[in-house]
Structure formats: structure tokens, C-alpha cells
Amino acid sequence: MMEKRAKLKKVNPEITCGLCKGYLVEATTITECLHTFCRSCLVKFLLENNTCPRCGDLIHQSHPLNYISHDRTMQDIVYKLVPNLQENERKRQIEFYKKRGIQMPNGDAYEEDKKNMEKSPPKQVDNKDFHRLDEQVNICLECKEINTLKSLKRRILRLSSLATVTHLKKFVALKVFDTIDRYKDVDILCNEELLGKDHMLKFIIATRWRNTDGPLLLHYRRKMEL
Structure with a gap:
């Protein structure tokens, strides 16, 4: 055959x-x-x-x-x-x-x-550690449009490296608009580049940020209309 x-x-x-x-x-x-x-x-x-x-x-x-x-x-x-x-x-x-x-x-x-x-989060001792056992990073959130949005009273934050841009958008919305529901109206930028909603802080630092002396500097603004 x-x-x-x-x-x-x-x-x-x-x-x-x-x-x-x-x-x-x-x-x-x-x-x-x-x-x-x-x-x-x-x-x-x-x-x-x-x-x-x-x-x-x-x-x-x-x-x-x-x-x-x-x-x-x-x-x-x-x-x-x-x-x-x-x-x-x-x-x-x-x-x-x-x-x-x-x-x-x-x-x-x-x-x-x-x-x-992207690393998987470490095993947690209990369910109430609020990601404190994760690798921690310092970030600075500054307003890009001072004339239209108010600045944050607390600009320096320390949080898990696994936190995403969406977490930051919800935090800004709560402080700026007094409601977390408007997080989609917020843009987060690094070095003038718009960041994706699922980008982790660990990934942003590895790919977008080169200054290791200070905290990760991010800007927020009102979402641009297309």
C-alpha cells in the first residue's frame, strides 16, 4: 500500500x-x-x-x-x-x-x-491579609487636568504589585467624583501613555518605568471622548 x-x-x-x-x-x-x-x-x-x-x-x-x-x-x-x-x-x-x-x-x-x-500571588495565611503578603510598590498619583479635576489629598500610595489600573481608576473615582461607579470616566497614564485597564503595577514598572529612585509616577485625567 x-x-x-x-x-x-x-x-x-x-x-x-x-x-x-x-x-x-x-x-x-x-x-x-x-x-x-x-x-x-x-x-x-x-x-x-x-x-x-x-x-x-x-x-x-x-x-x-x-x-x-x-x-x-x-x-x-x-x-x-x-x-x-x-x-x-x-x-x-x-x-x-x-x-x-x-x-x-x-x-x-x-x-x-x-x-x-505576571506572578501568581503567594499562598496567604488567612483570607483577611488584604494582599499585604504580596510584593509592595509605591506610586504617586498626580492630576493631569488641575483645572477640571481636583487633586488628591493623598498622592503617595503603597499597595500590592498585583493591583491593576482598574483598581487605581476606582480609587481616583471615589476621591474625585465621590462615587466608585464613575471609574470608567477616568484614564490612567504613565509617561504620557494611556494604560490598559488590566495592566498590573508590576508589569507597568517592568515595561514603562525606568526611574528606580522614586515611586512610580502615574497621572490621571477625565476619560477622553473618542
Whole structure:
């Protein structure tokens, strides 16, 4: 019996990323719906969203990055089916880190990225510690529009590094508008850049803030109308 061979183009839809349309690189699967994308594509998408890019299912309300997993089996299949993909991707990675003078990470790149971006909270001794056992960070909240919004009496805050921009928006709304319900009317910025509602303080410090001498400086303003 002769072995029947399938052309690569017939299986392309199964081994390509729905975001970048290229072959899967560091294939990463969403555990809730089992849809797979390139790791870098999916992580970038989930910085601003909490749903699957393909089916739209909710992954997690505030921590979607905790519900994705590196799919080694799928990646092995892709590398076996696509000639020279693994070698070419390795060369691009080496060139990327060399140009920027950064040491190339050892081991699993997916685990390195996830570890750096978002750590799971430590086990708590009791349920009333209010995240005091988490890594703590200092932030300074300043008003961007003094003429239209009042400044906070207490600008320096110390809170968990796992707190999100949404937590800050609710705090500002309570102090500025006297109601937490108007938190959607508040924008939070870092270095003039609008921050996503699910961004954690730990992620903001790692990716947006370079001044380690003082607290993380954030600005708030009334939400801009589109």
C-alpha cells in the first residue's frame, strides 16, 4: 500500500497563527478554549483584552495570562512540517538579542516571559491579609487636568504589585467624583501613555518605568471622548 502524502498548504490553517497569519512560533494554547497562537502575538493581544482572539470566549476577567500554556506538541509538529523554520527562528532570536546587547534567556522562553510579566500571588495565611503578603510598590498619583479635576489629598500610595489600573481608576473615582461607579470616566497614564485597564503595577514598572529612585509616577485625567 502506497503512503499518501498531503501538501503543506492543506494543513496550513492548522499550523498558522490567527493573529500574525504566519507559522506558529512558540505555540501557546488558551486552556479555556484550546485555540493556539504564537506566544508573542497572544501575550501582546491579552495586554489589552481578556477574550480569545478567535472565538471571543472570556479567558479570565483580570488575569488571562495565567490561563495560557506553551503547547510543545503543536510546536514540534510545526517544526517537523515546515522546512528550516526552527533554524531560521533561532537565528532571528540570536540576532535580536545581539543587536540590543541583551543576554539571551536560557531554557523555555515562554516560561521566562510569563514569569517576568505576571506572578501568581503567594499562598496567604488567612483570607483577611488584604494582599499585604504580596510584593509592595509605591506610586504617586498626580492630576493631569488641575483645572477640571481636583487633586488628591493623598498622592503617595503603597499597595500590592498585583493591583491593576482598574483598581487605581476606582480609587481616583471615589476621591474625585465621590462615587466608585464613575471609574470608567477616568484614564490612567504613565509617561504620557494611556494604560490598559488590566495592566498590573508590576508589569507597568517592568515595561514603562525606568526611574528606580522614586515611586512610580502615574497621572490621571477625565476619560477622553473618542
